[in-house]
Amino acid sequence: MTAVTPLSSTTPAFCEGIQYFADSLPQFETYGKTPAIAANQSAIADPTDPAAVYQTLLAADALRYMILQVTASKASGHPGGFASQVEAYAALVMLGYKNILTEVGHHAPGFYSAMFIDRSLEDMGISTVQQLRDRFREQHGLLGHLSGFIPGILAPAGPLGQGQHFAMSAALLHRDKLFPFTVGDGGLGEPYVMSSMAHFHTAYPDVTNFLPVLVWNGYSQEHHSMVSTQSNERMTAYWHGNGFEEIVLVDAKDFDDQNQPGDYVDSTAFSFERRLAFTQAVLQAADKAACAALGGKLTVFIIKQLKGAGVHARGSKSHNLYAHHTLENAEVIAALKARALTPAAWELVRTNAERAGGGPAAKTSVTESVLPIPDLGELPLEEFPVGGDNQVSTTAMGRLVGTVGERDRQFVVTNADGNEASGIGNINQALKVIHPTTDPLYNQSPNGQVYEPLSEDACAGLAAGLALMGGRSLWCSYESFAINGLPIWQTVTQAMAELRRSTPSTVTLFTAGALEQGRNGWTHQRPEIEAYFAGMMRNGNVFPLFPPDANSIQVCYDWALSTQNKGIVITASKSPLPIRTTFKQTQQALRDGAIALQETSGSKTVVLATIGDMTLIPALEAADQLQSQGIGVRVVSIVSPRRLYRPSDVAWDICSEPDGDFLDDAKFESLFGGDALIGITGGASGMLEPIMLRSTAKRDTFAWKRGETTATATQLMEFNGITAAALTQRALELVQ
Secondary structure, rough: OOOOOOOOOOOOOHHHOOOOOOOOOEEEEHHOOOOOOOOOOOOOOOOOOOOHHHHHEEEEEEEHHHHHHHHOOOOOOOHHHHOHHHHHHHHHHHOOOOOEEEOHHHHHHHHHHHHHHOOHHHHHHHOOOOHHHHHHOOOOOOOOOOOOOOOOOOOOOOOOOOOHHHHHHHHHHHHOOOOEEEEEEEEHOOOOHHHHHHHHHOOOOOOOOOEEEEEEEEOOOOOEEEOOOOOOOHHHHHHHHHHEEEEEEEEEHHHHOOOOOOOOOOOHHOOOOHHHHHHHHHHHHHHHHHHHOOOOOEEEEEOOOOOOOOOOOOOHHHOOOOOOOOOOOHHHHHHHHHOOOHHHHHHHHHHHHHHHHHHHHHOHHHOOOOOOOOOOOOOOOOOOOOOOOEEEHHHHHHHHHHHHHHHHHOOOOEEEOOOHHHHHHHHHHHHOOOOOOOOOOHEEOOOOHHHHHHOHHHHHHHHHHHOOOOOEEOOOOOOOHHHHHHHHHHHHHHHHHOOOOOOOEEEEEEEOOOOHHHHOOHHEEEEEEEHHHHHHHHHOEEEEEEEOOOHHHHHHHHHOOOOOOOEEEEEEOOEEOOOOOOOOHHHHHHHHOEEEEEOOOOOOOEEEEEEOOHHHHHHHHHHHHHOOOOEEEEEEEEOOOHHOOOHHHHHHOOOOOOOOOOOHHHHHHHHOOOOOOEEEEOHHHHHHHHHHOOOOOOEEEEEOOOOOOOOHHHHHHHHHOOOOOHHHHHHHHHOO
C-alpha cells in the first residue's frame, strides 16, 4: 500500500488519511485567508465576491479529491458523475442550501464526501479521512448507494427517476426551504421524471421550491447518453415545453481556453483564470436558479460539463473504478496530485462547509428531526353487525380517510385509477381532487387533498416521499396496476427500516384485486405484486394486511395510522361482502396474525387457512361440505401474515423501529394445528409461506395461476381451481 503522508503539527486532524497535499495554491494568500462564509453566517454574502468564487472552486476540488481518495481506497465506487457537477453542488452549499437530494445512487461517494467535509459523519464515528476510507462500502458504514442511515442524507437513491419525488414531497411540507436534487442526463431518460414534475406543478403551482439540477455530462453508465446529441437550444426548449419557466444553463465549453474537442469539456483542464470564470458563472447561476425557485418560478439549473472532470478518467470510463484502480494506480495518483489542496485550504473548505446552512447537514436538514403533525384523536369507526347487510370494505375505510384529511390538512391521498372506481368516492367528496379547475360534479378544487395523476409512479412517489419526509399519506390503487409504482415504495420502506428517526408509516390501499378484474382481461389481473410483498415481509418492517370485511379494514387502517417506519399494504375488495368479524377479532388478528372464523369438530380436523375476503366464500362452502361428511373444519382468516413467521425468519431486530411481535408456537398450533392444512389465496402463493414453514400437518396450497376473461369473480376462481368442490376433495385426500 502507498504510505499516507504523515500529518504535520499544523495539519488539521481530520486530514489523517489524505494521501497528497499541495505545497501551495495560486492566489490563496489573496482570496483564501478568511472564510467566505463569515462566523455566525450561513451563506456567502455576495456570489460575485472574488473570495467567494475562489473558495467555491476550492470546495469543488476538495470534493473531487475526496471522492477519488475514498473510492480508490477500495478500488470500488462511482466518481465520474458527481465529479462533473461538483461546482454546482459546492455553489449551492456556499449559498447556504444543504437540503440537497439526488436520484443518482452512483453519486453516493460525492454525498458522503460532502457529509464528511461538513462534519455530519462525526455522528456515526467518522472523524478522519482514514476512517472515511475504512468504512466506505462496509456493513454499518457507507453503503455503495445512499441510505437514510447516513447522517445528513435526506433520502435514499439508486433506482433512477425517483429523486424528484423526494424533493417535491419535501418542498410541499417545507414551503420556505429549497430542495435541489441532482438528476443525471442518463436518468433523464427514465419515463416518469418530467411527467411527474409537470403534474405536480399543475396540482401545486405555488410549490416551486424544488430545483432539479441536471448533470448534463454527455455520458451515461457505459456509453454516450441519449441526450448527448442535443444542442443547448433544444435542451432549453425541452424544459420550456414541459412547463419550466426559468432555465439556467452553464456550459463549460464557453470557458474553455484549451481547445478541447467535442461539446463536453473538462473545466479542470482550463487555465486557473478560466476555471475561476467558470466557477463564478456557476455560482451566480446557482444563486439565480435558487432565487427563482424560491420566488415562485418552476426552475431548472443545468450544468454542462464532461463526465469525469478532474478525476481518473473521462466520459463513461470515469463512471466507476475497476479492480486495478487502487491507490497505486498511475491514473489515480495523477488525479489525486492534480486536485491536492494545502492543509490550510482543507481547513478553509471545512469551515465554510460547516457554517453553510447553519451547521452540519446532520443537524440542520429537514429530515434530521421529527416533523410535527396533528394529533388525529379517536377516529369515528363504525362497527357493522356480524351477519348483517353486506358492506363495501373500501367505502368503510374511505370514510375514515376523509376524517384523517379533515384533521390533518397536510395529509394527501394519491390514486392513478380514480377513487370512485375503487369504491372510495367518499374520499373525493370529503377531501376534493386537486385540480386548477373547480368543478363540483367531479369533486375538484385547487385546494384539494387527493392527488390523481395517471401514473402509478407519480402516485407512489409522492405518497411514499411524504411519509419518508415525515407527513401522512395514503397511496390507493388497483392491485393489478400498483406494480408500476412499487419500485419507489420499496425503496422508501427499505430506507424507513434504516432511518435514525421515526416517521409515519407509508400506507397503501389496494382494491379490485385480480378476482374482481375478470371482466377486463388479463392486463387487469396481475397478482404478482403480492409475491413482492411476500418477499418484502422478511425485511422486518413490511406488513401486508388482508381484512376480511368492512369492520376489519377500519381497525387495520386505525392501527396503520398509529405506527412508524413501516410499509403497510391493505388489500380489500370494492364489492359488497358479508360482515364476518368484530372489531375485537381484528385487533386480535393484528397481534396474532390470524383469527379462527369458524370451527367444527369431527373425526379429523382440516384447517382452511385463507387470505383475502372473496376467497372466504369457497372456503366456507367447503367447510360445510366437509362437515356434512363428518370432518371437523377450522376456517382461519389470515389478516397479517407477517406475524405468522418465526422471529428468526425476519430481519426485524435490525430495523430502526423494531417490531418483534410474532405468533408463538402454542398459539400457532391452536390456530393451524390439525390433520391437514390447506392454504388458500386469490393472489401469489408466497404469501402463505409463513404457515407452510411452521405447519407439521399434511398440507397443500390453492393459489392464483393465471388470468382469464370471465364474467364473475366466482368464474375466475373456478378457472384457477379455487372452488369449494376442489377444496373439499383435496381435504378428504389429505386426511385419508
